[in-house]
Amino acid sequence: MTTPKKLTRAEQKALRPIQILDAAFEEFVRSGFSGTRVEDIAERVNVTKGTVYVYFETKEKLFEAMIHHFSVPFQELLETAEGLSGSATDRLLSILGLLYEQIAEDRTTRELTRLVISEGQRFPDLIDRHHDEFIAPIIAKVDGLILEGVASGEFRAIPVEFSDIVVAPILTTTVLRLIFDDRREPPPNKEAFLRAYFDLLLHGLLAKPH
């Protein structure tokens, strides 16, 4: 059952930076950049703080490397989105579903969002890069789908500001879970939430057609 602990030197060496990045994620999430001690990160990996500095020059560079390391999944999401087919509605809902899973339900991305909000002022380059690589392409994708749906007559003609609004329940869920964590009752299950979200998105609140 248990994996044997014996690793070769080479394996251990390849593993170390990943272990440190994982530990850094947990500690930075727990305490923020300033509140985290390099020694706490080291202890999580059962090494001394000197070892952390073997792999990362400074605490700041470690933070940045950690953010990059955990931003990877976004890439895959964007690629998946490209392969979708079906009506504009189908594809829009598929993407929103994927985004919900990736951003709101995945703890890693959720906490990454916390760090982006809390440490963004100290690491503006990080934020810009995050925006250019992830946010902008996603927004563009959603924008494109809406325009496509409008052009095909599937959607009502709506102004571009809609993108943020369409995506809003996903980021809102993410942020509310970040704020209330375990204190509030856990959020409704994914299916129920998405059903309500999509229903409102497609049909609106009013009982009578306009």
Place this chain on the structure above:
Amino acid sequence: MTTPKKLTRAEQKALRPIQILDAAFEEFVRSGFSGTRVEDIAERVNVTKGTVYVYFETKEKLFEAMIHHFSVPFQELLETAEGLSGSATDRLLSILGLLYEQIAEDRTTRELTRLVISEGQRFPDLIDRHHDEFIAPIIAKVDGLILEGVASGEFRAIPVEFSDIVVAPILTTTVLRLIFDDRREPPPNKEAFLRAYFDLLLHGLLAKPH
């Protein structure tokens, strides 16, 4: 003989803690709790470190006092919401408009939101209190209005999870502005945004009635 300064000694004395709280807000917003130095706060008020400790026992207590101090405006919002009249739709949109102004457009509330997200883990009591005093009543109010509209036939029958979704564009705008600050192009003006938001909320995305 001498012209009195603008403030009497007593007035000055009463002002000091307020000045410190204001300065604390700016510095905590800029650098977070751990990243802020008590001395930076003091310098903003042109006093020395020691003076801050005359009014606040510790940095933590100063932070908490600052949060309470700036949380006041929510009270008024809730009271205003109570006085509304009209159809459920009218009252809902009025409340959402007020919330948008209060949360997304008001810099103070916006930055307070940042602190709630970033420092919540360190100050759980603060978050609980924030939830009980502000979030819960607002959610309850929106929930109530929706149920009322459903009961009156004004709204379609929808599950309770809708509350968060209905409010989502407001929190999302807030958070996006926190993250991208000046880097992204400024958000659309209030009227255009609210028009799009309310239009989508009431009618949904689809071109054809269901």
Place this chain on the structure above:
Amino acid sequence: MTTPKKLTRAEQKALRPIQILDAAFEEFVRSGFSGTRVEDIAERVNVTKGTVYVYFETKEKLFEAMIHHFSVPFQELLETAEGLSGSATDRLLSILGLLYEQIAEDRTTRELTRLVISEGQRFPDLIDRHHDEFIAPIIAKVDGLILEGVASGEFRAIPVEFSDIVVAPILTTTVLRLIFDDRREPPPNKEAFLRAYFDLLLHGLLAKPH
């Protein structure tokens, strides 16, 4: 006999930086710049190392301030030299005597010379300043006196390179005392040394006139 220890706040405050500079001198002389711990300096003054940082931003700035502080006596030497009168020979010997006292016999200047030699590479600006303020004026003074003596027929016609040579026994004595400290027998007394020095300087080594 003993001076009472009670100092007012203001006196203590004015004294502190001087005390620290004195302590810094002793420690930097003992261990060099890199080898000296700020804490050792602090302990000499019976304060904690935090206190040192109240007065000096960094160890480097403390070092530089210390060098400046102890370079003061040179100023006085130059002023004294200006006031001399008599034949070129008289004035030259007077200056050399003063230099011997100031550089070779005064422990402070001697050790300052050690620091200039050992830490000069790390603090080139300090050395340049030291050169411009002290070495260059002294050399110029000696140069001037020699040229004057040559012009008046008091001295033989000699090339300008002589300045360094004329002063050499002073710097050499300084350096030899720095190197051998207490290990070698103490140097001859001042009078005997200067007598020999001046005799050789004025008359040369040869028994027969040229």
Place this chain on the structure above:
Amino acid sequence: MTTPKKLTRAEQKALRPIQILDAAFEEFVRSGFSGTRVEDIAERVNVTKGTVYVYFETKEKLFEAMIHHFSVPFQELLETAEGLSGSATDRLLSILGLLYEQIAEDRTTRELTRLVISEGQRFPDLIDRHHDEFIAPIIAKVDGLILEGVASGEFRAIPVEFSDIVVAPILTTTVLRLIFDDRREPPPNKEAFLRAYFDLLLHGLLAKPH
């Protein structure tokens, strides 16, 4: 089959410690004992830290070995001095010329002098040995020649303190070059300097014979 590298393995092996000592010299000269990192020395030889410790137990022992390694040339100087012939004046000037070349003009000896001055307190045994092996014999030699010249009537009768004074221009030139390095104009060429030095040494400063 394969062309052998320039050095056999055995040659390479014998070379390593020499390479390390050379690199150590450069780094210790640049930064002093405390300021030098073993890793910097290793990098100069294109090996890693560990390799240095294969050959030298500690940084201190490496420093001492380096000093010994570069002190060798003095031996030859002393032997050359033994072989001189001619008048006391001729032999004295020959020795002083050799000393000038060896101490003031040779970069290695010059920088070794810097280390003797700056690190002497940390390595007193080194200094004592340096004194016994190099300084004392040279001083003795110069002393002997002067006494010889006095006995033969070639030199005036002068006290023994003269030795240091006679040699002073050499050490002074050395130290001034150490201090001012490239910042000051380069020293006069050897011939001009020695001519002036010897002229003053033999005839003194005064225009009229005594």
Place this chain on the structure above:
DNA sequence: AATGAATGAGAGTTCATTCAT
């Protein structure tokens, strides 16, 4: 012989907090 990952004992520096004035 050579490596370089890892260590651990500091070193410089910062800063919340105290308290005599």
Place this chain on the structure above:
DNA sequence: GATGAATGAACTCTCATTCAT
């Protein structure tokens, strides 16, 4: 009330040294 000198604990980062490979 206000000060700011002083503290001391904690933090980031360094580096001589070790040792399994």
